[in-house]
Amino acid sequence: MLNEKTHVANGAKQMTREMTGAKMVVQALKDQGVDTVFGYPGGAVLPIYDEIFLQNDIRHILVRHEQGAVHAAEGYARSTGKPGVVLVTSGPGATNAVTGLTDALLDSIPIVVLTGQVPTFMIGSDAFQEADTVGITRPCTKHNWLVKDTDRLAATIHEGFHVATSGRPGPVLIDIPKDVQFATGTYTGPKAITSHYQPRLKGDMEEITELVAAIEKAKRPVFYTGGGVINSGPGASQLLRELVDATGFPITSTLMGLGAYPASGKHWLGMLGMHGLYEANMAMHDCDLMINIGARFDDRITGRIDAFSPKSKKAHIDIDPSSINKVIRVDIPIVGDVGHVLEDILKIWKSRGRKTNAEAVAKWNAQIDEWRKVKCLTYKPSEKTIKPQYALERLEALTKGRDRYICTEVGQHQMWAAQFLGFEDPNRWMTSGGLGTMGYGFPASIGVQMAHPEALVINVAGEASWLMNMQEMGTAIQYRLPVKQFILNNERLGMVRQWQELLHGERYSQSWSEALPDFVKLAEAFGAKGILCKDPADLDDAIMEMLEYDGPVIFDCLVEKHENCFPMIPSGKAHNEMLLGDAETQGVIQAGGAVLV
Amino acid sequence: MSALHLKKGSTSHSAYNLRPTFSDVAERHTIAVLVENEPGVLARVIGLFSGRGYNIESLTVAEVDHTGHLSRITIVTTGTPQVIEQIKAQLGRIVSVRDVHDLTVEGRAVERELAMLKVVGAGDKRVEALRLADIFRANVVDSTLNSFVFEITGAPEKIDAFADLMRPLGLAEIARTGVAALLRGD
Structure with missing residues (x-):
């Protein structure tokens, strides 16, 4: 138990009321400003559902599977910057939430999951729908609690919101036994809570000054930004733009960080990493100053570690000290919140006279322009079949400038979406980066649409990923959420197929989608609109039809079946050893690289 | 914490040793971890070691501050300097961990x-x-x-x-x- 004294300090007078645990849950959510909860009822949460029935402030969205609830909450959180909230029952309700929790942990998404539990006196007896929820979810949450005392319930929920949203955000879980929900206790308001968990936000000024000095001298600098910029809030993206535009340094981003700097920006290199752009990866390899802002040197980014950007001085800004020096040794480590640190960098850099080595940087930008000329995203167009890249180019052209949010599933389509769609603002791009969860995008799009009822929400999907959580079609219909499911259907597990081609002698083991449903009929069966498109000549009209329909749409876009996703850094290779097209792919991955994923 | 006569640890502020010399030689370190004595806190610490593949040579734990509900866990572990730094940083990010001290680095213990x-x-x-x-x-x-x-x-x-x-x-x-x-x- 946490220290009572510090926890309830001076809160005795403020907002203390006697109420049942179930009522406390709803009251605590209201006091945290929660307007939407994604959930699924069951025996161990019935008292809470009863309280939800009796009020109108919080909207409950009934999903069709608990995994969908967590992904929807992630979509809600990522598109709003507010924590997403989930309510599920004990046992299978909780275990079904595990994939979503792990997904949110790896992508640092703030969500609060409330689970019912069997009554305290039955815990440990293998009761019906009993699972050791805190035990199971300990490694896949930022923190979790089992509340055994109704008097502690409200304080624990408030602490949960604080932990989920402070420092490096992440998922938390609060397990609430049924007798704790029924019992009466004293409610504690959010202001009465003082938590010991207070991650520091300001970076060390000496390190920041050293980084500024490096910025002033750098000849071949590059900004390498990640999801930390998004998580730090819109202000951080604004500061990043100011810094990039003032210095004139090129900027690339991870999959997680797209939108922090606008894709239309002058200094934008595109995404980096395994399927990143040639110019971005070459700039990373050849730079002399790498400024990592809120990214974590993930293996999708670094490629072969001993050949990773060998000539550069590396600075790393991260709110989580464990991210620093975990994979790549850095020269200038700065622990702090991206927004705070960027503010200090700008302040110091300006006060020292806004210096850069402009001449060298201009030369460097000229070199980068040479790399851009490679036009690494070029693909072979076709008049007969729809190329997936073409489909995304048209989707981009026809939706550009709209109030648009994009979700994706996981696989080739996800990488193509990252390559071919342009993100101008943060919080507009929801994709499962760290865990790579197929089935993420559809429920995420539901969460996004809930938060932004008037916006255009598109889930770029592959047919195999999409089928993994297709039951959420019912949710979309029930709440009249006009989410557009843009399925690039190649009847294959495209990325698996691509790896089997490159690595496993073109033996396509289990990587095709047999017995697919008729997606148009499927849509109609749910009461949605289905659109089938297989001819490139019809594509624009079909996309417009999708956009104009006021309701959920399943867009079955039949695309080229054997298209590979390029550029690609093969496993075990360095950034400057990218593959740009099919001709180069034979025998490129050696035994050492083959064991990597 | 003051009751324990621990100096404010490097890990509660900026100075994780973020500029370590990266040697490949495994070292033996004794790490003291001050944790909130709540259910499952030991499982969090042990789960961190097993989940991330770190060694535990020995581990002792007992409550040392009954009014503050604080326990002290002493862990002896081995690893390269990079791994030791990661262990300390990972321990530091557990929400119920209040403080991490590397006794091998901070002075003679x-x-x-x-x-x-x-x-x-x-x-x-x-x-x-x-x-x-x-x-x-x-x-x-x-x-x-x-x-x-x-x-x-x-x-x-x-x-x-x-x-x-x-x-x-x-x-x-x-x-x-x-x-x-x-x-x-x-």
């Missing part, structure tokens, strides 16, 4: 372990065991006509040495607590 050894034998061996126990300042805490239980406190190496000597003399069973450690000086 006193390390002590308690062990009990049952030695079964008769005649010369029994006499020799008792004589060696005296040299090692081990106490006899239980005795029968053909067995002793010795209690010994000391650095782990001393207990290793004592156990090695007792082995040919009839060492039947040994129980060790693992290391508890404090920094020397103030």
Whole structure:
């Protein structure tokens, strides 16, 4: 138990009321400003559902599977910057939430999951729908609690919101036994809570000054930004733009960080990493100053570690000290919140006279322009079949400038979406980066649409990923959420197929989608609109039809079946050893690289 | 925390040793972790070590501040400097961890372990065991006509040495607590 004294300090007078645990849950959510909860009822949460029935402030969205609830909450959180909230029952309700929790942990998404539990006196007896929820979810949450005392319930929920949203955000879980929900206790308001968990936000000024000095001298600098910029809030993206535009340094981003700097920006290199752009990866390899802002040197980014950007001085800004020096040794480590640190960098850099080595940087930008000329995203167009890249180019052209949010599933389509769609603002791009969860995008799009009822929400999907959580079609219909499911259907597990081609002698083991449903009929069966498109000549009209329909749409876009996703850094290779097209792919991955994923 | 006479640790502020020299040689470190004594906190710490593939040579835990509900976990671990830094950083991000101290880095530490050894034998061996126990300042805490239980406190190496000597003399069973450690000086 946490220290009572510090926890309830001076809160005795403020907002203390006697109420049942179930009522406390709803009251605590209201006091945290929660307007939407994604959930699924069951025996161990019935008292809470009863309280939800009796009020109108919080909207409950009934999903069709608990995994969908967590992904929807992630979509809600990522598109709003507010924590997403989930309510599920004990046992299978909780275990079904595990994939979503792990997904949110790896992508640092703030969500609060409330689970019912069997009554305290039955815990440990293998009761019906009993699972050791805190035990199971300990490694896949930022923190979790089992509340055994109704008097502690409200304080624990408030602490949960604080932990989920402070420092490096992440998922938390609060397990609430049924007798704790029924019992009466004293409610504690959010202001009465003082938590010991207070991650520091300001970076060390000496390190920041050293980084500024490096910025002033750098000849071949590059900004390498990640999801930390998004998580730090819109202000951080604004500061990043100011810094990039003032210095004139090129900027690339991870999959997680797209939108922090606008894709239309002058200094934008595109995404980096395994399927990143040639110019971005070459700039990373050849730079002399790498400024990592809120990214974590993930293996999708670094490629072969001993050949990773060998000539550069590396600075790393991260709110989580464990991210620093975990994979790549850095020269200038700065622990702090991206927004705070960027503010200090700008302040110091300006006060020292806004210096850069402009001449060298201009030369460097000229070199980068040479790399851009490679036009690494070029693909072979076709008049007969729809190329997936073409489909995304048209989707981009026809939706550009709209109030648009994009979700994706996981696989080739996800990488193509990252390559071919342009993100101008943060919080507009929801994709499962760290865990790579197929089935993420559809429920995420539901969460996004809930938060932004008037916006255009598109889930770029592959047919195999999409089928993994297709039951959420019912949710979309029930709440009249006009989410557009843009399925690039190649009847294959495209990325698996691509790896089997490159690595496993073109033996396509289990990587095709047999017995697919008729997606148009499927849509109609749910009461949605289905659109089938297989001819490139019809594509624009079909996309417009999708956009104009006021309701959920399943867009079955039949695309080229054997298209590979390029550029690609093969496993075990360095950034400057990218593959740009099919001709180069034979025998490129050696035994050492083959064991990597 | 002040009651424990711990200096404010490097890990509660900026100065994780973020500029380590990255050697490949494994080192042995003793790490003291101050945690909130709540259910499952030990599982969080142990789960971190097993989940990320770190070694635990020994681990001791007990509540040290009853009013503040704080427990102190002393972990002896081995790893390259990079791994040790990661262990400390990962420990530091557990929400119920209040403070992390690398006693091996922060100064000279006193390390002590308690062990009990049952030695079964008769005649010369029994006499020799008792004589060696005296040299090692081990106490006899239980005795029968053909067995002793010795209690010994000391650095782990001393207990290793004592156990090695007792082995040919009839060492039947040994129980060790693992290391508890404090920094020397103030």
